[in-house]
């Protein structure tokens with residue numbers, strides 16, 4: 026199982042708070058998707074639970090699925106259920122979840138794969154997400170746009186400095202990627218380097 030994040034789990038929370046604002050992401054999620062106490066939610070690539078901490082107050086249950094044992098160990102909120110695994114093989118039955126979200130994780134789903142395998146690895150993830158989502162269920166993806174300066178910088182850092190093997194999608198590329206599936210795709214800008222995509226399963 027790909028565990029690149031095991032190496033940085035110890036520093037992840039303080040480090041990420043310099044560059045990102047989990048509360049802002051949570052508010053953005055709430056702006057485009059109405060959370061309620063009946064929802065069963067999957068936080069895919071949820072890591073240390075920075076976003077799930079907020080979401081868990083508004084929904085019935087959040088489960089984080091992540092391959093990194095050390096990132097999962099940092100989840101201290103006992104309202105959050107943790108599962109170790111990858112987006113390519115989601116260990117839940119068909120039509121389990123009302124809502125799935127990926128914050129800063131979708132571009133990591135290629136970590137550990139060879140470049141020529143990226144496209145297949147991502148397609149498998151999408152099929153898995155759509156399998157575990159209920160009909161009319163929603164997938165939200167918050168990502169960096171690599172056509173923007175900071176997004177490009179992050180792409181260079183992850184792929185040429187720390188060799189994570191990340192596949193970034195610009196807002197338009199992500200839209201095209203999902204248009205191959207039986208879904209409705211809407212995108213929203215968050216700031217001048219990141220965006221949110223809301224994908225509704227038909």
Ligand SMILES: C[S@@+](CC[C@H](N)C(=O)[O-])C[C@H]1O[C@@H](n2cnc3c(N)ncnc32)[C@H](O)[C@@H]1O
Pocket residue numbers: 027030041069070071072073074075076090091092093096110111112113127128129130133134135136
């Ligand atoms: C940058 S962290 C984001 C964590 C969290 N979503 C947040 O916003 O703080 C990316 C996470 O994606 C996870 N990840 C990497 N490959 C994955 C895969 N194939 N399936 C699911 N998660 C994966 C990593 O272990 C890591 O915890």
